[in-house]
Amino acid sequence: MTSKHSDAERANELRTRLADANYRYHVLDAPDIPDAEYDALMRELEAIEIAHPHLRTPDSPTQRVGAAPSREFGEVRHAIPMLSLANAFSDDEVQDFARRIRERLPGRELRFSVEPKFDGLAISLRYEDGVFVQGATRGDGETGEDVTANLRTIKAIPLRLRGSGWPRVLEVRGEVYMPRAGFEKYNTAARASGGKIKPLVNPRNAAAGSLRQLDPRITAKRPLAFFAYSVGEIEGAELPATHSATMRQLREWGFPVSDLVDTAAGVDGCLDYFRRIGARRDALPFDIDGVVYKVDDLAAQRELGFVGRTPRWAIAHKFPAQEQTTTVEAIDINIGRTGAATPVAKLAPVFVGGVTVTNATLHNADQVARLDVRAGDTVIVRRAGDVIPEVVSVVFDKRPAQTHAWKMPTHCPVCGSTIVRDEGEVVARCSGGLSCAAQRVQALFHFASRRAMDIDGLGERYIEDLCDLDYVHSVADLYKLTLDDLLEMKRRADERDGSTPETVKAGKIATKWAENLVEAIAQSKHTTLERFLYALGISDVGEATAKALARWFGGLDALMAATPDDLTQVPDVGPIMAAHIDTFFAEKHNREAIAQLRAAGVEWKESVPEREACGVLAGKTVVLTGTLVALTRDEAKARLEGLGAKVSGSVSKKTSFVVAGAEAGSKLDKAQELGIEVWDESRLAEFLRAQA
Numbered sequence: 001m002t003s004k005h006s007d008a009e010r011a012n013e014l015r016t017r018l019a020d021a022n023y024r025y026h027v028l029d030a031p032d033i034p035d036a037e038y039d040a041l042m043r044e045l046e047a048i049e050i051a052h053p054h055l056r057t058p059d060s061p062t063q064r065v066g067a068a069p070s071r072e073f074g075e076v077r078h079a080i081p082m083l084s085l086a087n088a089f090s091d092d093e094v095q096d097f098a099r100r101i102r103e104r105l106p107g108r109e110l111r112f113s114v115e116p117k118f119d120g121l122a123i124s125l126r127y128e129d130g131v132f133v134q135g136a137t138r139g140d141g142e143t144g145e146d147v148t149a150n151l152r153t154i155k156a157i158p159l160r161l162r163g164s165g166w167p168r169v170l171e172v173r174g175e176v177y178m179p180r181a182g183f184e185k186y187n188t189a190a191r192a193s194g195g196k197i198k199p200l201v202n203p204r205n206a207a208a209g210s211l212r213q214l215d216p217r218i219t220a221k222r223p224l225a226f227f228a229y230s231v232g233e234i235e236g237a238e239l240p241a242t243h244s245a246t247m248r249q250l251r252e253w254g255f256p257v258s259d260l261v262d263t264a265a266g267v268d269g270c271l272d273y274f275r276r277i278g279a280r281r282d283a284l285p286f287d288i289d290g291v292v293y294k295v296d297d298l299a300a301q302r303e304l305g306f307v308g309r310t311p312r313w314a315i316a317h318k319f320p321a322q323e324q325t326t327t328v329e330a331i332d333i334n335i336g337r338t339g340a341a342t343p344v345a346k347l348a349p350v351f352v353g354g355v356t357v358t359n360a361t362l363h364n365a366d367q368v369a370r371l372d373v374r375a376g377d378t379v380i381v382r383r384a385g386d387v388i389p390e391v392v393s394v395v396f397d398k399r400p401a402q403t404h405a406w407k408m409p410t411h412c413p414v415c416g417s418t419i420v421r422d423e424g425e426v427v428a429r430c431s432g433g434l435s436c437a438a439q440r441v442q443a444l445f446h447f448a449s450r451r452a453m454d455i456d457g458l459g460e461r462y463i464e465d466l467c468d469l470d471y472v473h474s475v476a477d478l479y480k481l482t483l484d485d486l487l488e489m490k491r492r493a494d495e496r497d498g499s500t501p502e503t504v505k506a507g508k509i510a511t512k513w514a515e516n517l518v519e520a521i522a523q524s525k526h527t528t529l530e531r532f533l534y535a536l537g538i539s540d541v542g543e544a545t546a547k548a549l550a551r552w553f554g555g556l557d558a559l560m561a562a563t564p565d566d567l568t569q570v571p572d573v574g575p576i577m578a579a580h581i582d583t584f585f586a587e588k589h590n591r592e593a594i595a596q597l598r599a600a601g602v603e604w605k606e607s608v609p610e611r612e613a614c615g616v617l618a619g620k621t622v623v624l625t626g627t628l629v630a631l632t633r634d635e636a637k638a639r640l641e642g643l644g645a646k647v648s649g650s651v652s653k654k655t656s657f658v659v660a661g662a663e664a665g666s667k668l669d670k671a672q673e674l675g676i677e678v679w680d681e682s683r684l685a686e687f688l689r690a691q692a
């Protein structure tokens with residue numbers, strides 16, 4: 001197959017095959033060949049075209065990128081102006097729109113084409129004899145910019161029409177947009193580039209910015225897509241009589257038409273569509289900012305005509321905006337239940353995503369630095385669906401003079417303890433633990449849990465009530481609770497919740513619960529040092545570490561006096577954990593809480609330090625990866641730690657073995673690379689059974 005004839009044939013075959021694959025992928029959403037095969041066919045075609053340049057055609061898929069950068073875009077005068085749509089922001093405004101149509105077309109039954117309002121950039125595509133010849137932006141509606149070279153790089157745009165029967169000249173209009181997944185992927189890479197690539201602000205700006213690149217090679221790298229939604233100039237053939245049939249025809253000719261496009265009867269059908277699409281808005285793979293209703297009958301459209309620059313036959317029904325501009329009054333931090341310190345922007349109230357927003361999360365200190373957001377700044381705030389509002393970007397042009405870069409405070413605004421951020425960690429935390437009111441419920445819940453102080457009957461709901469109603473401020477307060485306190489607390493909680501079952505039986509049940517709880521609290525005073533250490537909730541100190549610390553030091557005072565260096569002597573205590581332990585005991589509030597607990601009668605038997613390794617897995621470091629079936633990750637971790645192992649999150653030369661569940665990924669690869677022993681879940685189960 002080396003003759004010129006067969007090369008030409010093969011090139012044609014490849015072009016058809018590639019255009020077909022493209023159509024299946026972008027229009028039918030039903031790809032039929034894997035990416036690798038597509039790439040291989042593409043390379044084969046490129047090779048033929050390089051060897052025989054005369055076989056290269058302008059509509060060849062190899063020609064999507066190739067044009068040299070231009071210095072400016074040419075102008076394109078639209079044969080038919082590209083107009084815009086009037087907006088409706090309420091059901092009433094949609095009713096008015098329909099009423100105006102009924103007045104002009106009395107007695108006519110109204111069917112509408114109902115469509116998403118894509119949030120991208122309007123574009124016009126001109127085909128002559130079925131070949132894409134020119135593409136333009138909307139511009140001022142009369143004249144746009146010639147962005148043909150950039151549009152050619154978008155695979156969803158056909159370079160040659162499919163099928164037959166197309167007009168000699170066909171101008172298709174639609175929206176170029178950036179799918180959310182592509183936007184996220186691009187931004188993830190941009191954030192990892194250390195400032196080399198600038199993140200994109202939102203998918204709409206991203207689409208517009210990408211199309212306005214003078215170098216099509218840049219556009220080609222942006223994940224852009226296209227939906228057709230109308231027809232402009234046509235010459236040499238008739239189109240169907242309705243808009244919806246025209247859209248079906250465009251689809252057959254190779255244009256992507258969203259499968260959310262539908263038809264609806266009357267205003268009720270339109271409003272129903274608005275609600276159905278609204279409910280799906282956040283789950284769609286692309287941004288939309290409303291829906292569009294268009295009178296479906298094209299003859300009726302012509303009769304209705306235009307007012308000014310908008311058609312009478314169509315309207316955009318907008319969703320509440322998900323982004324708004326406002327100013328940052330201050331940047332505070334919020335301490336979560338686990339002590340995580342999250343920077344929060346306090347905003348001048350702004351109506352966005354259907355609610356008034358006064359706070360927006362800034363996620364963490366890195367994000368604040370990345371955005372460079374400061375008190376006084378004007379910012380864009382986004383609230384999509386039920387997602388918490390966030391600051392998207394700063395409008396730097398509006399930054400007032402004399403602002404200061406934000407820094408994470410050194411102390412917790414709730415309890416005054418130091419805020420620490422470990423190396424390599426994104427999250428900063430309040431080290432107050434036990435004594436921080438923000439962390440109280442979580443700290444008490446952990447303190448009372450079965451493997452810690454084991455206070456039976458003190459569930460999370462009661463802990464919340466005890467905290468909310470001010471009976472307990474610290475763990476030591478638990479030991480001051482009397483039977484009367486508990487009964488009163490329960491009565492007040494029931495009253496507050498509007499559930500006051502004042503029956504004799506309910507009273508008896510409450511009394512029994514309170515008696516049992518008082519007893520359980522009293523019992524819990526007699527504990528072991530390892531349980532007590534675990535109960536303190538020191539960051540990263542699980543049961544195994546608590547046990548190792550208890551054995552190593554024998555008593556609490558020796559442990560509290562230990563330096564970080566002393567601590568790293570303990571088997572499996574690394575420098576980070578040593579720092580956590582050291583910070584915890586250095587914190588005045590924590591020392592006070594411990595003193596109060598001891599004063600309340602919490603006690604254990606101290607022993608002589610036992611400094612040799614303990615447990616069958618003592619000294620071993622294990623990594624869990626993939627999905628375990630019979631045990632949860634936490635259970636497996638606890639069991640292994642209970643046997644003296646250190647369970648680590650990352651594989652290194654020091655790893656003793658890796659337990660790999662289903663779909664284990666990079667950690668398994670790394671273990672294999674380092675020649676580290678790998679156990680599957682059944683081997684782990686067998687081992688644990690043998691130790692039980």
Ligand code: IVH
Binds near residue numbers: 082116174316
């Ligand atoms: S039809 C004569 N349909 O909204 C009006 N426009 O203000 C022709 N848009 O510039 C436009 N989705 O960029 C139409 N399904 C849709 C649309 C849509 C988004 C944009 C388009 C246009 C603007 C109208």
